[in-house]
Amino acid sequence: MLKDIRFGLRSLWRNPGFALLAILSLALGIGANTAIFSIVNGVLLNALPYADPDQLIRIFERSDAQPRFPMNGGNFQDFRAQNTTLSDMALYTRQDLELSQDDRPERLAALQITSGYFNLLRVQPLLGREFTRDNEVPDSGDVVILSHAVWQRRFQSDLQIIGKKIILIRRPFTVVGVMPEGLQHVGGDYRSMPHGETVDAWWPVQIPPNASRGSHFMNAIGRLKPGVSPAQAESDLKMIAGRLAEQFPNSNEGWSIAVKPLHEEIVGRARTMLLVLFAAVFFVLLIACVNVANLLLARATVREREIAVRASLGAGRGRLVRQLLTESLMLATLGGIVGTMISMWAIDAVARLGPELLPRAQTVSLDGRILFFTLGVTVVTGILFGLAPAWQAGSVSLAEVIKEGGRGGTGSIRQRRLRNALVITEVALALVLTAGAGLLIRSFWNLHKTDHGFRPARVLTAQLGLPRALYSEANQVVAFQEQLLDRVRAQTGVVSAGMTSDLPWTGYDENRDFLIEGKMFPSGHEPDGRYHFVTPEYFKTIGVPIISGRDLQRTDRDGTSRVMLVNQKLAKTWFPNEDAVGKRVSFVSNPADKDWVTIAGVVGDVKDTPNSMNAVSAFYLPMSQVPVRGMILAINTTGDPSRMIETVRREVSAMDRNLPVSDITTLDTISATALARQRFTLILVSFFAISALALSALGIYGVLSYLVAQRRQELGVRIALGARVNDVLKLVVRQGMTLAISGVALGLIASFWLTRMMQGLLFEVRPFDPLTLGVVAVILVIVSFIACWLPARRATKVDPIETLRYE
Numbered sequence: 001m002l003k004d005i006r007f008g009l010r011s012l013w014r015n016p017g018f019a020l021l022a023i024l025s026l027a028l029g030i031g032a033n034t035a036i037f038s039i040v041n042g043v044l045l046n047a048l049p050y051a052d053p054d055q056l057i058r059i060f061e062r063s064d065a066q067p068r069f070p071m072n073g074g075n076f077q078d079f080r081a082q083n084t085t086l087s088d089m090a091l092y093t094r095q096d097l098e099l100s101q102d103d104r105p106e107r108l109a110a111l112q113i114t115s116g117y118f119n120l121l122r123v124q125p126l127l128g129r130e131f132t133r134d135n136e137v138p139d140s141g142d143v144v145i146l147s148h149a150v151w152q153r154r155f156q157s158d159l160q161i162i163g164k165k166i167i168l169i170r171r172p173f174t175v176v177g178v179m180p181e182g183l184q185h186v187g188g189d190y191r192s193m194p195h196g197e198t199v200d201a202w203w204p205v206q207i208p209p210n211a212s213r214g215s216h217f218m219n220a221i222g223r224l225k226p227g228v229s230p231a232q233a234e235s236d237l238k239m240i241a242g243r244l245a246e247q248f249p250n251s252n253e254g255w256s257i258a259v260k261p262l263h264e265e266i267v268g269r270a271r272t273m274l275l276v277l278f279a280a281v282f283f284v285l286l287i288a289c290v291n292v293a294n295l296l297l298a299r300a301t302v303r304e305r306e307i308a309v310r311a312s313l314g315a316g317r318g319r320l321v322r323q324l325l326t327e328s329l330m331l332a333t334l335g336g337i338v339g340t341m342i343s344m345w346a347i348d349a350v351a352r353l354g355p356e357l358l359p360r361a362q363t364v365s366l367d368g369r370i371l372f373f374t375l376g377v378t379v380v381t382g383i384l385f386g387l388a389p390a391w392q393a394g395s396v397s398l399a400e401v402i403k404e405g406g407r408g409g410t411g412s413i414r415q416r417r418l419r420n421a422l423v424i425t426e427v428a429l430a431l432v433l434t435a436g437a438g439l440l441i442r443s444f445w446n447l448h449k450t451d452h453g454f455r456p457a458r459v460l461t462a463q464l465g466l467p468r469a470l471y472s473e474a475n476q477v478v479a480f481q482e483q484l485l486d487r488v489r490a491q492t493g494v495v496s497a498g499m500t501s502d503l504p505w506t507g508y509d510e511n512r513d514f515l516i517e518g519k520m521f522p523s524g525h526e527p528d529g530r531y532h533f534v535t536p537e538y539f540k541t542i543g544v545p546i547i548s549g550r551d552l553q554r555t556d557r558d559g560t561s562r563v564m565l566v567n568q569k570l571a572k573t574w575f576p577n578e579d580a581v582g583k584r585v586s587f588v589s590n591p592a593d594k595d596w597v598t599i600a601g602v603v604g605d606v607k608d609t610p611n612s613m614n615a616v617s618a619f620y621l622p623m624s625q626v627p628v629r630g631m632i633l634a635i636n637t638t639g640d641p642s643r644m645i646e647t648v649r650r651e652v653s654a655m656d657r658n659l660p661v662s663d664i665t666t667l668d669t670i671s672a673t674a675l676a677r678q679r680f681t682l683i684l685v686s687f688f689a690i691s692a693l694a695l696s697a698l699g700i701y702g703v704l705s706y707l708v709a710q711r712r713q714e715l716g717v718r719i720a721l722g723a724r725v726n727d728v729l730k731l732v733v734r735q736g737m738t739l740a741i742s743g744v745a746l747g748l749i750a751s752f753w754l755t756r757m758m759q760g761l762l763f764e765v766r767p768f769d770p771l772t773l774g775v776v777a778v779i780l781v782i783v784s785f786i787a788c789w790l791p792a793r794r795a796t797k798v799d800p801i802e803t804l805r806y807e
Contacts, residue, residue: 001326008327019331021698022292026335026381028691029285031342034366034374036281038347040274041373042364043267049184049363051122052223056186056262057230059089059220059237063254065528066511071220073207075244075252076114079220082240085233087225088120091218092188096630097144097201098467100167100658101154107465107662108150108168108200111185115204118179120223121186127151128162128177135204144168145177145202170469170658173203187266187359188219213244213251217510221262234259250589266359272760273681276436279757280688283433285381287692290426291699293385296328297419328386329379336378340366343374358680420739423703427743428750430689430696431780435751437689438772439762440682446764447675453606453615454504455543456667458495459634460641461503462648463663466629470656474558477627480655481535482554487651488635491644495636498538501628503667504606505674508532514619516574517584517596527574529566529617530608533628539565539603541636542667549581549601556600556622563600563622570617571602585619597621610674611763634667641666681761693780696743697787704736704791715795725796732795736788737781744777744784 012019047053060068061075071079071091080089090113097110115131118124126148134140144166146155155161165172185199205218224233237257245252260268310320343366350364471477481499488497502508513528521527536552539545547568556563564585571580584596605615623631635644645664652661672679715728755767765772 004323004326005330007323008330011327012330018295019334021702022295022331023334023338025288025291025695025698026332027338027342028695029281029288029339030332030336030374030377030381031339031346032281032688032691033285033377034339034343034370035346035350036274036277037373038343038366038370039350039358039364040278041367041369043270043358043360044274046360046363048263048266049182053263054261055087055224055226056121057222057224057233058260058262058265059222060258060260061216061241062256062258068258070216071218072211072213072216072251073205073218074211074213075241076218076220077207078244079237079240079257082243083233083236085225085228085236086222088116089220089222090114090117090120091205091220092117092186093205093218094188095203096465096662097168097203098170098465098658098660099150099154100170103658104154105658105660106154107463107660109198110201110203111199112205113202114207117202117221120221123179123183125177126180127159128175130177131202131204136206138206138208140206142168142171142173143176143204144173145179146175147179147183147198147200148181149198150200151178168201168203169465169467171467186221186262213248222259230259230261270359270677272757273677276681276758276761277684277688279754280433280436280685283429284688284691284695285377287426287429287433287695287699289381289385290422290429291695291702292328292331294419294422294699294703296324296386297422325383325386329382332378332382332385335381336374339378340371340374343370358677419703423699423739424743424746426696426699427740427780427784428747430692431744431747431776432750432754433685433692434689434780435747435773435776436755436758437682437686438776439755439758439765439767439769440678440685442765442769442772443762444675444678444682447610447678450764452504452610453544453604454667456671458637458639458641459542459667460637460644460648461635461663461665461667461670462633462645462661464631464633464652464659464661466631466659468629471629474627477629478557478624481623481631484633484651484655485535485537487654488633488648491647491651493638493644495638496537496541497633497635498541499535499623499631499633500538501533501623501631503632503634503670504542505609505670509608512587514585514587515589515591517586519574527570527617529570529619532618532620533623533626534565534620535623538634541634544606545604547602547604548579549599551601552620552622552624554624557624560625562594562597562625564597565601565603565620566599567603567605567615567618567620569605569615570619571599573617610671610678613764678761678763693783696780697783700736700740700784700787701790703739704732704788705794719796728796729789729792732792733785733788736792737785740781740784740788744780747780748773748777 048056050056059071059079061071062068070093073091076089076091080086083089092111092113095110095112097108099106099108113131114136115133118130125145128145131143131145135143146161151157151161155166158164161175161178164175166175167173179202183199222233224230234257237259241252241256245255310323347364347366350358350361466477466480471480485497485499488494508530510531511528512531513526516527534552536554536556539551549565552563552565566580574580575583580599580602583599585599586595586597588595603620606618607615633648635641635648637644648664649661652659719728751773752768759767
């Protein structure tokens with residue numbers, strides 16, 4: 001074996017061009033596979049960082065209209081008390097806190113949780129204790145648990161922090177615990193943070209007795225008892241839901257329960273993307289293997305005399321196969337080493353991705369499982385591309401080689417067929433991969449050209465939260481909002497400014513039922529819509545048109561007639577063939593005259609997500625009539641909106657120096673973030689497709705170059721006997737294009753089946769789109785023609801005089 005290795009190294013050293021091309025081809029395939037598998041391993045295969053993670057589940061309330069919906073607090077208390085399949089159950093929801101400590105206001109990313117939340121995750125506080133059931137009782141006192149990072153950064157790791165009071169949302173909170181470093185959040189809907197995101201503080205959910213059961217806004221998580229499956233837990237909770245529907249028919253009729261494993265809930269959206277990427281890099285590796293196998297076949301043909309002499313001196317077929325497999329494994333090993341270095345760079349880049357783009361991105365690393373995978377890929381690759389050439393070379397006959405003399409040739413018919421089959425295969429694989437990239441490009445283009453209902457350009461956004469302790473009255477909240485908007489609108493470069501409770505494409509999905517005056521609906525089929533709170537000029541600021549009626553006005557205040565705006569979708573759905581403006585709706589079951597809300601205007605539709613096919617019904621209530629303390633300021637500017645950041649901070653500080661401004665960003669950035677996953681997939685698949693095209697072109701070029709070199713004598717004789725340049729060009733190009741077109745045809749057939757797995761990543765384009773497949777096929781034919789033309793051009797340079805002299 002050592003002799004084989006030494007001989008193989010000398011052989012590769014004597015053929016640096018061949019060795020470099022083979023090693024780089026394999027490095028690309030192995031490195032890409034290692035990098036993507038590390039992502040798949042970290043995101044999909046690794047267990048969640050909690051004890052017995054398979055027991056953790058997410059729990060949703062569901063109805064015919066809402067297949068997965070947040071949980072109601074009152075229902076939660078019944079589910080927690082009556083279930084027999086869960087060892088723990090808890091609620092959590094995003095509710096940030098304002099820290100006013102040492103005159104340095106800071107907004108803390110905080111969760112409100114019920115007791116047992118940390119016990120459910122099997123995480124013990126580093127200091128202090130978790131919340132108890134007593135902390136869930138209203139007016140039981142304000143308590144908080146701090147994260148390790150906030151404890152270190154703002155309280156200098158004070159070991160005596162437990163029991164001390166700190167100022168949050170302008171009132172004193174008692175610190176009862178500090179959590180250990182590295183605690184990962186379990187994720188949730190838009191109100192929460194993505195899995196792995198940092199949580200700064202936790203404070204208790206306080207559920208009043210006889211709380212309304214119509215409000216659903218909290219995330220529910222549970223831990224299964226040992227031996228209980230998610231299906232059994234779902235069945236148990238459904239029985240409780242049935243009893244609640246009988247007990248509270250007005251709020252719970254038609255509602256049931258859905259259960260999903262926590263791991264599936266966290267990684268579900270990324271699974272299709274990762275599987276598509278894994279399939280793409282696998283195709284690249286296959287193409288690289290086919291390329292190197294073709295190179296080795298060509299090289300084995302050149303080495304026929306050497307191999308035949310070895311056989312005549314007593315080397316058995318197994319010995320010859322071992323020699324050539326050793327060389328191919330050496331190539332694979334060198335390719336694997338270079339590929340591992342490439343993958344380390346790629347993994348480092350992936351680890352910097354945010355959890356919004358890739359859940360659990362921070363867990364991606366080059367661990368022992370990945371290295372073992374790389375080793376396995378390297379060995380299998382070496383055997384895969386080396387076995388066929390080695391087996392072919394092991395059957396060489398000395399008599400046949402001597403009979404050929406010095407004429408050169410292109411190998412046996414069997415070798416030629418094998419080389420041709422490999423070329424056809426890599427062209428087919430390249431077409432499938434390029435077709436996938438083409439579909440993603442068309443999908444991404446469709447996303448960009450589609451009218452999503454708003455204009456994000458030159459809009460700055462900033463989040464504010466008014467503490468109830470200082471802004472307890474509605475008129476105080478409205479006065480602050482109006483004064484801040486007046487100050488901002490007076491700034492140079494500001495076109496318009498408004499406020500909203502939420503922004504497009506941030507995951508907001510809160511719905512509410514309503515009644516329509518003069519219309520009756522069967523129980524469970526009442527109209528509903530996405531509800532938002534806005535100020536005048538908000539729609540102008542983000543570019544949403546007023547279709548009919550009017551915008552909200554400053555005169556729409558508490559004490560005046562209640563009004564709201566609706567989008568086109570709601571108007572067309574619930575007021576078909578009539579004007580929605582002037583119609584009245586109510587949000588209470590038995591409305592008095594004061595409870596009716598008049599529709600003052602209809603605005604354009606805004607899609608919830610970039611890939612939403614249509615907008616959902618939505619209505620907009622004025623903040624001046626329904627004050628909201630958590631608000632987002634939106635400012636439309638004439639120039640770069642980031643120049644307004646310090647101005648916003650200054651104006652807010654001038655009104656309330658202890659009020660923090662957080663999440664300052666542009667609407668363009670929010671839009672780009674919403675498209676980041678599609679862009680990430682598109683870039684990677686396109687890179688792999690370009691790599692596949694390049695490898696396929698090199699494969700065709702390499703085979704034809706080898707054939708031209710081996711047929712120099714034949715081509716020289718043809719030219720000497722009168723063959724024209726075009727005749728030689730046609731001969732070589734026709735041979736290569738026959739293989740290329742056969743590969744394109746095979747790839748088109750495979751694409752009809754393989755591109756279906758991309759359905760979840762596409763927008764307004766079918767998996768087997770004829771235009772995309774046609775364009776991709778033409779591109780591959782053109783690339784193949786160029787790869788054929790170059791060696792064919794070289795064939796026309798053969799000097800017939802030298803050929804005849806050699807003969």
